[in-house]
Amino acid sequence: MQKKISTATIKRLPKYYRYLGDLLAKGTDRISSKRLSEIMGFTASKIRQDLNSFGCFGQQGYGYNVEYLMGEIGKLLGLQNGYNAIIIGLGNMGQALANYDTFEKSGFKITGLFDSNPDLIGKKLRGNEILNVVELADYVAKNKVDMAIISVPKSKAVAIADEVVSLGIKGIWNFAPVDLELDDTDVVVENVHLSESLMTLSYKITNRGEEA
Amino acid sequence: MQKKISTATIKRLPKYYRYLGDLLAKGTDRISSKRLSEIMGFTASKIRQDLNSFGCFGQQGYGYNVEYLMGEIGKLLGLQNGYNAIIIGLGNMGQALANYDTFEKSGFKITGLFDSNPDLIGKKLRGNEILNVVELADYVAKNKVDMAIISVPKSKAVAIADEVVSLGIKGIWNFAPVDLELDDTDVVVENVHLSESLMTLSYKITNRGEEA
Numbered sequence: 001m002q003k004k005i006s007t008a009t010i011k012r013l014p015k016y017y018r019y020l021g022d023l024l025a026k027g028t029d030r031i032s033s034k035r036l037s038e039i040m041g042f043t044a045s046k047i048r049q050d051l052n053s054f055g056c057f058g059q060q061g062y063g064y065n066v067e068y069l070m071g072e073i074g075k076l077l078g079l080q081n082g083y084n085a086i087i088i089g090l091g092n093m094g095q096a097l098a099n100y101d102t103f104e105k106s107g108f109k110i111t112g113l114f115d116s117n118p119d120l121i122g123k124k125l126r127g128n129e130i131l132n133v134v135e136l137a138d139y140v141a142k143n144k145v146d147m148a149i150i151s152v153p154k155s156k157a158v159a160i161a162d163e164v165v166s167l168g169i170k171g172i173w174n175f176a177p178v179d180l181e182l183d184d185t186d187v188v189v190e191n192v193h194l195s196e197s198l199m200t201l202s203y204k205i206t207n208r209g210e211e212a
Numbered sequence: 213m214q215k216k217i218s219t220a221t222i223k224r225l226p227k228y229y230r231y232l233g234d235l236l237a238k239g240t241d242r243i244s245s246k247r248l249s250e251i252m253g254f255t256a257s258k259i260r261q262d263l264n265s266f267g268c269f270g271q272q273g274y275g276y277n278v279e280y281l282m283g284e285i286g287k288l289l290g291l292q293n294g295y296n297a298i299i300i301g302l303g304n305m306g307q308a309l310a311n312y313d314t315f316e317k318s319g320f321k322i323t324g325l326f327d328s329n330p331d332l333i334g335k336k337l338r339g340n341e342i343l344n345v346v347e348l349a350d351y352v353a354k355n356k357v358d359m360a361i362i363s364v365p366k367s368k369a370v371a372i373a374d375e376v377v378s379l380g381i382k383g384i385w386n387f388a389p390v391d392l393e394l395d396d397t398d399v400v401v402e403n404v405h406l407s408e409s410l411m412t413l414s415y416k417i418t419n420r421g422e423e424a
Contacts, residue, residue, distance in 0.1 A: 100406075
């Protein structure tokens with residue numbers, strides 16, 4: 001379908017998407033790779049190389065059409081696919097994610113909420129009722145679910161991930177502090193390890209100034 | 213103080229810390245680099261190289277003492293320093309972070325909460341009262357603040373970060389979807405860009421199977 005895109009380029013795609021969205025909101029129609037490089041902090045040649053790797057969207061002397069480029073990157077990211085997500089684990093983090101309307105603006109839809117805590121089951125978040133996690137299999141059988149957001153405690157995360165995989169869900173956004181090792185390599189995982197991020201900041205604070 | 217540690221090694225430190233904590237919780241006293249490599253998925257030679265780069269903690273034929281190694285890595289990460297953090301922006305994400313007791317288990321303390329929303333000011337989260345953000349400068353003058361957790365909307369993030377820097381806070385954990393460009397290079401930043409992580413997952417789902 002398209003040329004092989006490097007992992008580094010892929011990681012930069014959401015950042016391009018965000019910056020292009022900011023430009024569009026400011027009414028910017030077109031932009032040169034040079035100007036984009038000044039805003040984003042990558043070199044202009046890296047930007048040209050990135051954008052060339054999935055098709056030639058720029059035009060010499062004109063630059064890039066912001067809206068078109070943003071749309072193309074959005075397609076690459078699958079944002080137009082209307083992916084449905086469920087959240088398993090409605091503790092602090094799960095509730096914050098359930099209430100996060102930014103996701104819907106990016107084309108994702110939170111369609112199901114699951115927990116095992118009787119105090120949470122039946123509660124509604126943005127119109128969505130929290131269901132008992134024992135109903136998960138039945139729900140997935142009846143509804144299209146593209147990704148599962150796992151925000152359960154560490155001790156339950158592996159078992160929940162195994163169930164999610166066995167039910168045929170192909171994407172996992174994992175907030176539990178475990179590295180999920182999945183037998184089914186057809187399932188993709190993206191981890192958000194908040195504690196590790198905080199510890200990295202702590203390292204930077206502790207060793208501030210030693211780098212330079 | 214110590215040899216120059218590579219960025220890649222630094223990024224792995226919190227992961228070592230987490231895995232060693234799991235081992236300790238299971239009652240494991242010592243571990244070989246080989247066994248650690250099987251659990252963590254890095255090669256044994258990378259593990260030896262990582263751990264050697266900040267001192268020789270292993271012993272040939274014995275392996276590593278789990279508790280000692282974890283303690284040493286904790287020191288490198290600054291976890292024993294008892295860093296105080298404030299949270300600015302107590303929307304969904306800020307509240308989730310304020311309620312996240314895992315941080316305290318890792319040695320961090322949330323000491324102050326700030327927002328500009330009158331509906332939130334005065335509310336208590338885990339015993340901490342949300343203060344009006346106009347009191348921030350006064351608070352920082354009177355209290356030791358090592359890091360600011362910024363979880364305000366995108367439109368306010370840059371101004372808040374500038375204020376945080378001007379008040380002399382040296383670490384920022386940024387949850388707003390902006391890249392903070394700080395004039396004071398003495399301030400360290402760690403970004404958590406949730407939307408970008410979600411878009412990366414979306415890319416992986418969309419292009420599943422094309423990698424192999």
